[in-house]
Amino acid sequence: MDEVDDILLKVHKTFDIVGKKWNGMIIYVLMSGPKRFSELHSSIPSLSKRMLNERMKELEEEEVVVRHVTNDRPVRIEYLLTKKGYELGMALEPISKWAIKWIK
């Protein structure tokens, strides 16, 4: 088992998450605290409900977020980062620093 190849594989799998449209932004927004479906939707206006829903299902599957249903009516859904997700969010922070420095 080649250590270098193993790392490359893991990095590759991680970029399959981060390198998927919308995921970076979703995690970035969730770093400011739990958000409801509609809050995520309005925070990223160009992200459609269809894609938001699909991405959240995938991120839940990856154990990056947790979906929490309240008893309110109409139903309210809160999405929050897991520890894994929070640490991924932390790992994305330098990207936002880079963005501020380099994007005109």
Added chain:
Amino acid sequence: MDEVDDILLKVHKTFDIVGKKWNGMIIYVLMSGPKRFSELHSSIPSLSKRMLNERMKELEEEEVVVRHVTNDRPVRIEYLLTKKGYELGMALEPISKWAIKWIK
């Protein structure tokens, strides 16, 4: 001009680069030094020549990489990170740390 919205926009634009299939891996591989077209291709076997070529054109356009043609025959093309690209690569490093910790 809302400062928060401005940052969100810049982060959004950055995730349009990083959150595009293959770009993270390409930049990650280039962090170990300049690479020829064929070296990038063999470092990331599942990335086709077509997509590699397309991504490199885009990254050059974004001024993340520079394309350097040597006088050798057959022609050799070297891709290297610009300062902007190198700093983006640095910003991606925590992601590889996260990968090692969290990907099984």
Added chain:
DNA sequence: TACATTAGGTTACTTTATGTAACCAATAGT
């Protein structure tokens, strides 16, 4: 009673992005 609203979706359909494999141009080696 009937109708509208709200949250969080889902469905059907269109458009765009990516994958696959064959092909090409220039040069060098046999």
Added chain:
DNA sequence: ACTATTGGTTACATAAAGTAACCTAATGTA
């Protein structure tokens, strides 16, 4: 003349994302 090499390009197939209308359950309003 034939073959290999590098860094592509082309045509075509499949997968992913965008769009807009619709749905469900409950509650509020006329």
